[in-house]
Amino acid sequence: MYEPKKFEELSWREKFTLLRRTVSALSAFDKWTFPTMIISDLLLSLEPLVNLWMSALILDELIGARDIKRLVLLVLVTVGLNFLLYLGKNALANRHHILHKGMEIVQENMAASEKILDTDYENLENPDFQKKARDYWQVSRNRGSALNVFYYSMDLFFQGFFSTVCSVLLLIPFLKIVLVRTGPSFWESPWLVLALLGVMVACAAALLVVGHFYQKTNNQYCDLNLQVMRLFSYYSDLISNYRLGKEIRLFREKELIMEQAYDKTLLQIIKMSRASAQAESRFGSTNALITAVMTGAIYIFVALKALAGLFGAGDLLKYVGAIQQVATGVENLISGVTSLANLHNTQFFFDLIDTPPVKYQGTLPVEKRDDNDYLIEFKNVSFRYPGAQDWALKDFSIHLRVGERLAVVGMNGSGKTTFIKLLCRLYDPQEGVITLNGIDIKKYDYEEYLTLFSVVFQDFCVFSFPLGQNVTTSLDYDEEKVWRCLEQAGLSERVKQMPKGLDTALYKDFEEDGVEISGGEAQKVALARALYKDAPYIVLDEPTAALDPVSEHEIYERFNQFVGAKTAIYISHRLSSCRFCDQIAVFDQGRLVQTGSHDELILDESGKYYALWHAQAQYYVPEGRPRE
Structure with a gap:
């Protein structure tokens, strides 16, 4: 059974590959994804620093010379720069917002949906693939789109990166000043700067460690929640499905459903939600404490240098703001790095998308014939379902002539529907070959091959x-x-x-x-629907099983009239369709045990068809009237 590999079990190479693929997937959806994000985040980081710089100049002018012309010029420059930054941000904001919000709905979910709809039918029936699909949709609902979460993490990373870099550039004059010894004490020496850097590095490392443990704990809760929410979704669908209302009321199933839903899902969800909330609260408190220590150290440092008279009021405003931006930038940078290092969500997406095809992909075109002169032949075909020990069909041979009416009969589990699945190439046999006009059907383009068939299964949709x-x-x-x-x-x-x-x-x-x-x-x-497709082969696989025998016979007779020169295959437990069919194929325990017309097979009293026919006929023949 498929189990997603835990993220902490991935090697660094696997993590890097996952990161690269996620970036490539986002870029494939829109090549402007990252350029838009980078420019938008750069402008966002510049805005507070521009205001800090200009505010410092205005404050110095107010305290110093108070030149009106210079003040007006500074104010106009401040307004102008803010206006230009606003225009740039506004031009990118809509696109940035659309990319962020539309990722889950339009792009990732569409890719996942197309994979599920396009994958080979054998994959679709495979429990491993079903689990991949369920896990992906559950993760997407509970945690949000994997690519969307990654996009947000990248956005946070670039915001932190640009904010930190721009703030450090603004602080270069400040560093030149504070690295100069102004007195004999420690508080006036360059060692104080190194002490501050040590505190900031220690705080950054602490934020990184705390973030890593929080993400790891959060993933554990999410994995447990994934199992519970799968059950919760089932019960929610069960309760809200109005078509089940009659059964639930007539059999008084309410208590059973509610007890199961409450004990197996709601109690577990409440328990895990509380634990997750407590973990998030502890993380938030620890994060706030570390940030407060870092910010406090910065303020103390700046205050000491200001008291030493190293810079004026304007520079004090500028440097305090810039250092605060560094602290915020480092926090965002570390949060982004922590989120990017945890690509747990994207794993579910790529596990689904990477499911390989199981069928050989042929390329030959199917000849379009106005006379529908196609001959399909099964030659010594044997097949068993993946994971099964017993053969569903064994050493099976038959040919389907153009315009022929074929009835397929047999007990449940005798291989009738498996025959149709192989005919439509929903599965490929392990032994033998199926040919169309003498060519292995695997060699034909699959989509073209499917145009030959109109099929109505018993579990039609x-x-x-x-x-x-x-x-x-x-x-x-x-x-x-x-x-x-x-x-x-x-x-x-x-x-x-x-x-x-x-x-x-x-x-x-x-x-x-x-x-x-x-x-x-x-x-x-x-x-x-089957008639509208107008395919040369029409297959009815017990679609009328819910009808009474008389209604079924009437539908089959009417349908037989409209089939015309097409090849028709009728599968049914009841044998009403056998009378007007050219050939009857009798299945028993995965083998073809008899073929022939009704009149031929009914004469063989030791045959399976004779037993099936008379087992049903006794319920419909009036008393005293001899059976055929």
Whole structure:
């Protein structure tokens, strides 16, 4: 079973690779991501320093010569510089804001969604891939988008970096002054500067260590929370799903659901939230204490030098502000570095995105034939599902002729649906080969190969979209063709009664005026979808299992009329479709045990088909009437 590697277990090389990939991913989404961020953060860092510098000059002029012209000039320069900085920041602010806010919704989640929708079906059924997808979405909901969090951390890092560098540049004249000995005592010697630097380095190191331990503790809580929130999401969906309301009320399941939800999720969430809040509070208090020590040391240092008369009031204002900006910059810089060094969130994203394809990707085009003259052949095919010991199909051979009607019958678990999955290349067999017109289907372009099939599975899906889009799986479609397919599926009269016709939303998930349709009507929507695709092979894999035998027989007969010259494959527990099929394939325990027409197979009293037919016929033949 897939388990994400704990971040502290990653080597520095792996961490650097993760960092590089995250930067590349952000740049791939928008090449201006980092240039915009860097320029914006530089302007943001310059603004307070420009004001400190100009305020110091204005204060010195007020205390000194008080030249009105010079004062006016200084004020105008201050206003002008602030205006230019404002224009620059404002020009970048919208783009900077959009990049920061839109990362999760538009970019990262879209990439993850496309991966899930495009990945091989074998991956989709794999528990490891399912866990990767669940973990990613859960982390994204609980902690925020991985790339968004990284983007914020980079933003904080650059703010701290530029603030620190610019403030240090502003302090160069100050350092030249304070490094000069003004008296015999320690307080007047350059050693005081080194003492201050020692305090600042120690405080910075302490902030780095505290931040590292906080991130590590926070990751542990988040990993535990991930497991609990997965259960919480399940119970939340269960409670809010109105389609389950009847079952919950009729079987008095409320107490069971609430007890399970409360004991397994809510109590755990409360417990972990308290522990996480306490850890965050301890981190915040420790961080504030260290910052206070660093700031206090700076103020004491500046005060001592000012008392020694090394600089005037204006310079005092400038240097105090600049040193304070250094302290703030160092704090932001360390917070950014700590966050960047912890790429735990991005791990879940890349674990999902990096899932490799399992199928061979062919490139041959599928020949487009007006006569649908395609021949598909299974040659000694054997297949078992990943992780399974038993064969789902063993030494299976059959050929599907153009225009043929094939009925596939057998008990549950006999391999009928597996046959269809292999036919559609949702899986590849471990042994044998499947060919289309004599060529291995693996060599064909997969998307083109899929155009040959219209399949309606027993567990078909009808979306909460407008009915027309459900039939066509497209935003743009041929309305006349849709109505024709609905007529053939036996649903057109029902649709004509709907308030918006083909634009009527199914169910109420998104639209308040959505229409609830019955299970039988949903099956007809799925059948209309198969007809609309107009593929040369049509497969019905027990989509009518919920219907009574008479209704199923009527649907199959109607469907058979509209199939025309296409190849049709009918799979059903019931054998009503067998009478009008050219060939019947009988499956038993993963093997093809009989083939032939109904009239041929019914004569073999020792055969599996004979047993299946008469096991069902006894419930539908009137008393006293002989069975066939």
